[in-house]
Amino acid sequence: MNILVCIKFIVDPNQLQADEATGKPDFQRASYRINNWDEQAIEAALQLAAQHGGKVVAISLIKTLPPKELILTALAMGLDSVYLVKDEAGLAADAFRIASVLAAAAGTVAERESVDGWDVVLCGEASVDDYNGQVGPRLGTALDLPIITYATRLDLSGNRLTADRAVEERSETVETDLPALITVGMEINDPRRPTVLQIMGAGGKPTVELDISDLNSFDGSVFSAEASIRDIEIAAPPSTRKQQVVEGDSPDEIVEELLNRLGAAGEVAF
Numbered sequence: 001m002n003i004l005v006c007i008k009f010i011v012d013p014n015q016l017q018a019d020e021a022t023g024k025p026d027f028q029r030a031s032y033r034i035n036n037w038d039e040q041a042i043e044a045a046l047q048l049a050a051q052h053g054g055k056v057v058a059i060s061l062i063k064t065l066p067p068k069e070l071i072l073t074a075l076a077m078g079l080d081s082v083y084l085v086k087d088e089a090g091l092a093a094d095a096f097r098i099a100s101v102l103a104a105a106a107g108t109v110a111e112r113e114s115v116d117g118w119d120v121v122l123c124g125e126a127s128v129d130d131y132n133g134q135v136g137p138r139l140g141t142a143l144d145l146p147i148i149t150y151a152t153r154l155d156l157s158g159n160r161l162t163a164d165r166a167v168e169e170r171s172e173t174v175e176t177d178l179p180a181l182i183t184v185g186m187e188i189n190d191p192r193r194p195t196v197l198q199i200m201g202a203g204g205k206p207t208v209e210l211d212i213s214d215l216n217s218f219d220g221s222v223f224s225a226e227a228s229i230r231d232i233e234i235a236a237p238p239s240t241r242k243q244q245v246v247e248g249d250s251p252d253e254i255v256e257e258l259l260n261r262l263g264a265a266g267e268v269a270f
Contacts, residue, residue, distance in 0.1 A: 001054030002115040003045045004106055006123045006139065007038040007074060007082075009066035013128055018236035025234055032067055034074060037124025039191040040184050044154055045122045046078040047189065052156060055080045057113055059105050061098055063090050065209075075202035076194035083109050083208045085215070092212075093227035099138035104218035106143060111216065112208070120161070121181040125150055133183075140181035148174055152187040 015031045018024065034042075045056045058079050060066075063086075071082055085105045092098045110117055121143065123136035133149075140147035152171070153164040162175050166185055194202075212218065246261065248254035262268045 001049060001052050001119045002110075002113075002117070003049055003054060003056045004109070004118040004121045005038070005041050005045045005056060005058045005079070006102055006121070006135070007042065007058050007060045008035040008124075008127050008129075009033070009060060009062065009070055010035050010127060010129045023235040023238060025236075032070055034070060035124055035127045035129075037126060037128075037184065037186060039077075039124075040186055040188050041122040041124045042074065042077050042079065043189045043191040044151075044182075044184050045120070046192075048120065048154065048156060049078075054119070055113070055115070057081050057083065057109060059083045059085060059102065059109055061085045061087055061092060061101055061105070063087055069199065071207055072199045072202045073194060075205040075207070076198040077192055079205070081113070081206040081208065083112075083210060085210050085212065087212055091220075091223045094229040095132055095134035095138055097222050097227060098135050099142050100222045101212060101215070101218065102135070102139050103142035104215040105210070106139075107217060108210070108215045117179060119178045121145065121179070123181065123183045125183050125185045136181065136183035143181065145179055145181045146176040147181050147183075148176060149183045151182050151184045154182065154184075154188070 009032055011025075011027060011030045012033045017026050017029060019026045042058070049056050056079050058074060058081070060082065062084050065084065074082055083105065085101060087101065092101050106118060106121065121139065123139065125136070126133040137147050137149060148163045148165065150165045150167065151163040152166050155162045159178050160175060161178055161180055162173060163182065165172050165174060166187060212220070244261070246254055246258045248257055259268065
């Protein structure tokens, strides 16, 4: 099997801080990680490859190069190679443009890997930063593949793929012939965590950087019109602390004074 995984390197939202003066995200001090759902997609791909043989290749559309240790971590999980498609101008500004670039990248990477197309294309259900859930289905449409979304279990028998899907308040089981595109949810597996030695040893695996201009059959026409969605501003709401000191001669007095102040401020009701 030839499996392609789409991954995204994101700012870790749990570690992101706002600049105190402007309220804007401080990306200079931010740490990065592999998008949560994409880790599940990598694991699902590796499990399929372990059961049925084949190679697993990842592609990622980036504006700037992610930290090297993150690329090595992805490779250490078991990927055969990682292709980084650079969009330094930030032209792929919405899900349609991203999917269009990834579709062209899928064909170019297949040629470079000397494979006759991809049997399975795997994506995370969404990305933690944007969380629009559109890129995977749009990519499947661009590649003219059947699409299964929100997969929580995958089973392959011959050329027939069976998947369980989580759909709001119910689950369902669907089937399709390969090739196909699958988006996976977090319930599908627990991604493996490579050791430090495995991460250090992954440096021998290929990491290939490509520009959008290197992609075959991509003429850039999707960039001719204005992006349908764009970020206007990202800022944290102002947060101030009153920093009041509550004093008393005993714990009971302190608690009573605190409750009185909270009551006067309308924070609690008696």
